[in-house]
Amino acid sequence: MVLLPVRPEAARYLILAVVFVCAACGLVYELELVALASYLIGDSVTQASVVLSLMVFAMGLGSLLAKRLRCRAVVGFAVLEAVLALVGGGSGMMLYAAFAWSGGAHLVLVSFSLAIGVLIGAEIPLLMSLMQRVSRRDAEGTVADLFAADYVGALVGGLAFPFLLLPWLGELTGALLTGAVNAVAGGVLVLWLFRRDMTPRTRRRLVLLNAAVLALLAAAAALVGDFEAAARRAVYGDQVRVAVRTGVQEVVLTGRASQPPDLFIDGQLTVRGSDEHRYHEALVHPAMNGPHARVLILGGGDGLAAREALGYPDTVSVTVVDLDAGLVRLARRDPALSALNGRAYDDPRTEHVTADAFSWLRGARRGTYDVIVSDLPCPGTAGGKLYSMEFYGLARRVLAPGGRVVVHAGPARAHPGTYWTVAATVRAAGLAVTPYRSDGDHGFLLAGVGHPPALALDPAVPRLRSPLAERLPGYGPAAEHGRPEGAWPQPSTLVRPRYAR
Missing domain, CATH: 1.20.1250 (Growth Hormone; Chain: A;)
Incomplete structure (x- = not known):
């Protein structure tokens, strides 16, 4: 002692x-x-x-x-x-x-x-x-x-x-x-x-x-x-316009004042302002070839996918479900980002819901939406549940008859295993899939109930900034080049996620 x-x-x-x-x-x-x-x-x-x-x-x-x-x-x-x-x-x-x-x-x-x-x-x-x-x-x-x-x-x-x-x-x-x-x-x-x-x-x-x-x-x-x-300048360069911690993620806007901003989320380049239209036009417009009065966007808090959907005068409503209210607030108030998204959140047809997409879908009404746009981070970056068979099953449940779902499924050529696993997962949820890959190796999946939707544009498509109409016919064959031989990959589920790179 x-x-x-x-x-x-x-x-x-x-x-x-x-x-x-x-x-x-x-x-x-x-x-x-x-x-x-x-x-x-x-x-x-x-x-x-x-x-x-x-x-x-x-x-x-x-x-x-x-x-x-x-x-x-x-x-x-x-x-x-x-x-x-x-x-x-x-x-x-x-x-x-x-x-x-x-x-x-x-x-x-x-x-x-x-x-x-x-x-x-x-x-x-x-x-x-x-x-x-x-x-x-x-x-x-x-x-x-x-x-x-x-x-x-x-x-x-x-x-x-x-x-x-x-x-x-x-x-x-x-x-x-x-x-x-x-x-x-x-x-x-x-x-x-x-x-x-x-x-x-x-x-x-x-x-x-x-x-x-x-x-x-x-x-x-x-x-x-x-x-x-100082660390932010080392990562993003000297042209940081806005840097905020939203409570969900870090959001940074960079670029010269005279140019469209680049958007980084958690250190990853999400939107390149100079050519983001190539991605968003290829994502949204093929899904709008058909009924599109009611559009649901899962993710897409930057408002850029909403901008494309709102370009159709017969679109009645666009609902954006994004977990990060801070990103939506920035997309609404920042002059550069709101100009880039065409002030989508000022349009009376736009409604924003702050919620986890999976949880929100569980409470959504059946057969409500003509078009569902899944504009989420790449598989492996986002939570696995947002690329699970259960998630796409919930999306199918809220899809109106004759409606279409489009999914951003990551780089199709750089990560073909992940891309085709997403395709198999969407397919296992009861949706027929049309794979396509746009310029820049953006992999998408257009899906619907019954037969695979045709990869085409609505005759009344708004004026496009990219040569989408000319190149869209080649996007389907481009995706097929990486299709794995033999059987489809196993689908990803909540208890068996399969998005390892």
Whole structure:
């Protein structure tokens, strides 16, 4: 037993409180790395698997390495928490910097996942040693108390990240604040509760170490805005017009003031303003060859697909279902983007619904829409459920008799396996499919109930900016070049997603 400033029972509760805080901070570091890696690299399932599996493995290594520190558990724990606060708190900025200035973040992601895992894994053995110094309870009871506090702390950290830190502070500032909390918790425990267990010289060194860590974290937090601006310029160039975090994704508009803007979503070029009409005309107009009074657009919050549908005077309504109200707000209010979409959201025929497309379709009325346009991110980027057989089954349910569905299915030539898997999935939902590939390797699927729809344009098609009418007859054969031999691929379902690239 050591000489303590409080009763042993109070010291025991203080250690359990620090266990709680450390567990919460550790889980925030993990979630922050997963979220940022998913945003920067894509494929959230893979990034979560990599980060979590590496961290769990490294935690085992950390537990083994902590045995060497048990003879100096007090000082070892203080140094460990200071290093963990700095590494975990700064991991987001380092990952973002690697992506912005080198173009790759995989090595940094792996390195920080391992480093944070080793440091977290060493915490419990050292805290166990500290607990045994202040409490005479049996080892089994002590272990149970430590793990109970650890698990509850992980729960709080896991809930705090998406509901508090991420929406209020953002990923970078949230991680830095978590690091500061981590450093303070470790420093208070050692420098106050176990101060008599150290020499004055050791105490001074630990005070200086924690002060330096907190100063670095505070300086980084103060510079987050400038850092993000510099990183954004490194990624997008010097012509960034607008950059906003909408709560769903990062939306950036770039380009000269005299030119149509380019639209980036989560770091990926989504719309090239100079030639986006080639994509949107090829997406929308073949589906409008027939009844098109009521049009449903799933995704397409930028308003560009809506612009094409509204070009038909006999279109009665266009409903845009997009999860990101911030993108729609930008498409409505930004002068450059609203000019590009023809001020589609100012048209009284346009209605916007902020909702997840899958959930919204479940509640939509049967047989409502003549045309359904699925203008969603490429398979593998969007959630798998938005390219599942169940999703297309719901779309078929709300399709009016004689209606058509058109699906953006990703690059047909660059990723033929993914493209034809989408085709097989649409087909498995009971829709007959007409594949076609436009200029720029944009792969589409035109579908309807019964027979495959003809790949043609409505006689009253509005004036087009691209040579779509001349080239459309060749778009069908262009898609067929990549068709896999033999049987169709297996369809993708909610429980068996098949969009691995």
